[in-house]
Amino acid sequence: MYLFLKNKFVIGVSICGTVVGVAAAVKDYMQGGKFTKNVQADGKVVIITGANCGIGKETARYLANKGAHVYMACRDMVKCEEARKEIVLESKNRFVYCRECDLASFSSIRDFVKQFKSEQKRLDILINNAGVMRCPRSLTKEGIELQLGVNHMGHFLLTNLFLDTLKTSAPSRIVVVSSLAHTRGEINVKDLNSSNSYDEAAAYNQSKLANVLFTRQLAKKLEGTGVTVNALHPGVVDTELMRHMGIFNSFFSGIFVKPFVWPFLKTPIAGAQTTIMLALDPDLEKVTGKYFADCELKDVADQAKDDKVAQWLWAVSEKWTGTLTGSAAVS
Ligand SMILES: NC(=O)c1ccc[n+]([C@@H]2O[C@H](COP(=O)([O-])OP(=O)(O)OC[C@H]3O[C@@H](n4cnc5c(N)ncnc54)[C@H](OP(=O)(O)O)[C@@H]3O)[C@@H](O)[C@H]2O)c1
DSSP: OHHHHHHHHHHHHHHHHHHHHHHHHHHHHTTOOOOOOOOTTTTTTEEEEEESSHHHHHHHHHHHHHHOOOEEEHHHHHHHHHHHHHHHHHHOOOOOEEEEOOTOOOOHHHHHHHHHHHSSOSSSSEEOOOOOSSSOOBBOSSSSSHHHIIIIIIIIHHHHHHHHHHHHOOHHHHHHHHEEGGOOOOOTTTTTOOOSSSHHHHHHHHHHHHHHHHHHHOOOHTTTTTEEEEEEEESBBBBBGGGGGGTTHHHHHHHHHHHHHGGGGGHHHHHHHHHHHHHHHHGGTTSSSSSSEEEEOOOOOOOOOOHHHHHHHHHHHHHHHHHHHHHTTOO
């Protein structure tokens, strides 16, 4: 009896060991492309939106370690300061700053830009990273559906307000964190603001398609200025992005779903690799209007190549953000 139980125990342990080993190997494989060039960013001035957690925080950490002056543009100053302290302690780079910027409020965005411009003459890299996914229907301060408002409209305003500084700092770069979800997206020209009906997945996909359309349209407007703009998909990354998706946040899911999904998720630093490459790779200095994933150039979905929709979205975004007649309007 004793021998029988002992054998069962040994078999059980070796099966567990094999499962853990396979899961670790799958996890390793799923981390995707890595930016391996050793490029310094000494003195480069960088803004990263949503830098207090997830992909944005790892991007901030990496660039701080490379000597950049990093502005963490966040809505929650307590979380931002916590992340900043951690990054400063690790990188020994004291040029890491927390600044308030709520992308769901145009006045907050304008205040942030005003303060930044009073502190800095140049901006080398703007990283539009912040995002919200599949939240219950809610609105920005100006009444824009939140996912469209934060993921696209807020960044549209922010970027336009910085174009003058980016141009005088050229060569400079804009990096737009989009998603593979753009391939499932559709710009709802009849009900862009989801006022008649709201589907949280469709609204997220629409906002991420808007990111790619914006990137391609802006690249055309910036031709010859020395300012590049490229978009990316970071992969499926283990961050706080799913905070609004109850099914992934329950006790049940913690025990029965997460362990099975875990091997297939990138870590936040792996998810930041393509952002870092687009921000730093010297070989990309003249590359603009493109879309990357896993540190490789990728094709975009057909609906992201629709120039008519891109122009329509640009015109609506100008109207809604008030950049049409303002000094920030792109000529
Ligand atoms: N994770 C993935 O699998 C995945 C896949 C494809 C694309 N992406 C994209 O990657 C980007 C980064 O997401 P993540 O995965 O790192 O998610 P995350 O951990 O949830 O980080 C999102 C960041 O955006 C900030 N944010 C949200 N609403 C904001 C607002 N109104 N104003 C300013 N900042 C705001 C969050 O701040 P708070 O902490 O204060 O909320 C947080 O810092 C997003 O654009 C997302 O769409 C992620």
